[in-house]
Amino acid sequence: MSRSELVEAASAHPSGLLLQDVNVSFNGRAVLRELNVVVEPGCSVAVMGRSGTGKSTLLSVIGGLIRPDSGSVWVDGEPVHQLNRTDAARYRAQKVGIVFQSGELLPDISAEENVALAGVLGGKTYAQASAESARLLESVEIGKDLHGQLTRELSGGEQARVAVARALIGQPAVLLADEPTGSLDAELRQEVQTLLYGLPRSTGCCLVLVTHDPLVAQGADKTMTLSNGKLAEQPAQEPLAAPAPAASATPATITAQTRDPTRASQPVLSTPGRPFHPGTSSLSTNPPPPPVR
Ligand SMILES: Nc1ncnc2c1ncn2[C@@H]1O[C@H](COP(=O)(O)OP(=O)(O)OP(=O)(O)O)[C@@H](O)[C@H]1O
Ligand SMILES: [Mg+2]
Numbered sequence: 001m002s003r004s005e006l007v008e009a010a011s012a013h014p015s016g017l018l019l020q021d022v023n024v025s026f027n028g029r030a031v032l033r034e035l036n037v038v039v040e041p042g043c044s045v046a047v048m049g050r051s052g053t054g055k056s057t058l059l060s061v062i063g064g065l066i067r068p069d070s071g072s073v074w075v076d077g078e079p080v081h082q083l084n085r086t087d088a089a090r091y092r093a094q095k096v097g098i099v100f101q102s103g104e105l106l107p108d109i110s111a112e113e114n115v116a117l118a119g120v121l122g123g124k125t126y127a128q129a130s131a132e133s134a135r136l137l138e139s140v141e142i143g144k145d146l147h148g149q150l151t152r153e154l155s156g157g158e159q160a161r162v163a164v165a166r167a168l169i170g171q172p173a174v175l176l177a178d179e180p181t182g183s184l185d186a187e188l189r190q191e192v193q194t195l196l197y198g199l200p201r202s203t204g205c206c207l208v209l210v211t212h213d214p215l216v217a218q219g220a221d222k223t224m225t226l227s228n229g230k231l232a233e234q235p236a237q238e239p240l241a242a243p244a245p246a247a248s249a250t251p252a253t254i255t256a257q258t259r260d261p262t263r264a265s266q267p268v269l270s271t272p273g274r275p276f277h278p279g280t281s282s283l284s285t286n287p288p289p290p291p292v293r
Pocket of ligand 1: 026027049052054
């Protein structure tokens with residue numbers, strides 16, 4: 001993508017994700033160096049890299065958990081790099097969904113409570129959050145009979161799907177997944193992977209998934225590799241095995257309240273006025289200029 005195309009993408013997609021010249025170092029050691037990434041709403045990016053290359057750090061920067069030493073991070077029109085602690089917490093509650101490798105669910109409360117709790121922390125009433133939780137759990141194929149079950153009694157794959165439902169309750173603009181399938185067997189990995197990669201299209205969010213596994217990276221619109229602090233785009237590859245279409249692997253349609261009504265197959269509520277620009281994510285190591293607001 002040329003510089004002028006990047007400029008256009010960045011200014012035309014203020015509701016997406018934009019990293020400009022991002023630098024992060026720990027104890028004087030550079031971990032992320034001059035990173036530039038643009039991801040349009042409704043698109044997914046997989047970032048691969050060996051252990052210790054900075055994948056989780058990158059997600060923390062996007063999630064407002066780590067402030068970059070320099071550079072800017074824009075998510076859904078919000079200058080994440082400038083947020084103070086309070087605003088960063090509000091930003092995470094309103095605009096970020098996070099799925100961790102281990103799920104990070106509270107083991108001694110039910111699946112429904114785990115999801116609802118995230119909604120309450122995001123500002124919903126318990127009644128709203130609870131109703132939304134039940135609907136989201138259904139959409140990730142956690143049947144009603146499991147909604148009240150203690151989370152520690154669920155299988156690994158079920159817990160992974162509950163974690164996805166929990167990440168969606170705030171209708172996030174950006175969904176961050178850190179090795180989300182790392183603890184699953186091959187079959188469940190495929191299932192959760194298909195679920196995750198279907199979400200940008202059904203909810204309009206941006207998905208950034210980090211993994212060291214090329215098989216997991218395959219379903220993304222774009223794949224990048226993080227090495228020596230730099231991101232490089234991977235050339236498009238034929239999948240090793242044909243990925244199952246989202247509808248067949250996860251028959252229930254994800255009906256998370258969409259951030260982008262034109263993207264959702266069955267929106268429950270719409271968010272009018274949010275711009276929609278079809279296309280794939282745009283990634284580059286060339287620095288784009290500041291976003292136009
Ligand atoms: N808060 C911190 N303080 C100091 N060093 C840190 C901190 N967070 C991360 N690092 C260092 O930054 C580097 C990148 O860490 P990071 O967790 O982002 O790697 P990763 O690519 O996610 O690795 P893995 O695949 O093992 O999860 C590592 O060398 C790590 O030790
Ligand atoms: Mg990590």
